Amino acid sequence: MALFAEFLAPYGYAEQSLLKRLQPPGFLGGLPEYLLGTDNLGRDVLSRVIYAMRTSILIALMGTVIGASVGTVLGIVAAHFRGWVDDVIMMLVDFQAAIPFLIVALAVLAFFGNNFVLLVVLIGLFGWDGYARIARGLVLSTNGQGYAFAIRTLGVHPAKVYIRHVLPNMMGVIMVQITLNFPEIILLETSLSFLGLGVQPPGTSLGLLLGEGRNYLATAWWIGIPAGVVIFLTTLAISLLGDWLRDMLDPNLKGKDA
Structure with a gap:
């Protein structure tokens, strides 16, 4: 969609008709x-709602790509340099995990x-610490298996080793993390837009629609409720997809009953 x-x-998302304002849904006696x-x-x-879905998913996709790339x-x-480089990066990871990111995002946007651009970059920085932990652990595990070290002894540059051999073996786990983190990013974007610090009119997003409808819950509930339902169904669907991918790609879970 x-x-x-x-x-x-059926109409443009900004197309107005003041003579038809606050009409109830067609199946409840409104205009068909x-x-x-x-x-x-x-x-x-x-x-x-349809256009808002596009905006929210697009922002979440771009934010997910940024977070996954930076974290990986x-x-x-x-994992490659270890020592003080490892200590500094893991300190940043712990710092990221310890702070309430929504509060930081609100402060920065305010x-x-x-x-x-700032909204997308901020959302992209959410969750990078999870990818960093996963990538570090997988690289350390791969280095312990010996084949990466054997390839490097042949004179292959470490960057090529990671790109051609290590990274492809990590992609299954990274993809699972992306699908599990994606719903959280959608909720972050909708929360910021709901509070008025995300997507701004005349644009539209699911959080913005939800925020616009909060003042009409008693008189015109259909303004905000559909956006809330779409947020719920979208995050649920992607979470279920993440669980399925985890079951399919995790060798420890293959062959086991759900």
Whole structure:
């Protein structure tokens, strides 16, 4: 739905019709052309939810790629150099895990102001510590097996060893971590947008829709509730996908009953 929003949404997400504002869903006696009703500006709720899904998933995807890349690279660097480099990186990992990231993100956005690039970078920094821990542990395990050391003794540059041999063996575990971390990033983005520090009007996102609908819960619940349902279903679906991938890719779980 997010990918084909232009074809699935019956109206534009910013298209207004003040004469049709606060119409209930069509299946509850409202206008039949508005399946999920209209908001306080007469915009089609269904269309806004579909476009909001695209925005939230796109931000979460970009943030996930940033976090996974930064964390994996730092984990490999820590395991390769060891010593004080390892100590510094793991200290940063512990610091990241100890602080409430939502509070930090709120403070940064409130101080520097809202812009899309800063929002994506902030969301990308969420969860990198998990990837760093995983990458470091996998590299140390791989180095202990000896084949990586044997390849390096043949004169192959360490970077090529990690890219061609170590990283491909890590991708299964990294992909599982991505699917498990992705719902948390969606919730982070929706939380920031709900509080007014994420995506800004006239743009749209699931958190922004939820925030817009909170003032109308008693009189026009259909403005915010659909976005909340979509957030729940999206995070649940991706979490289930992560559990399935873990079962399929983890050799210790293969052949066992769920």
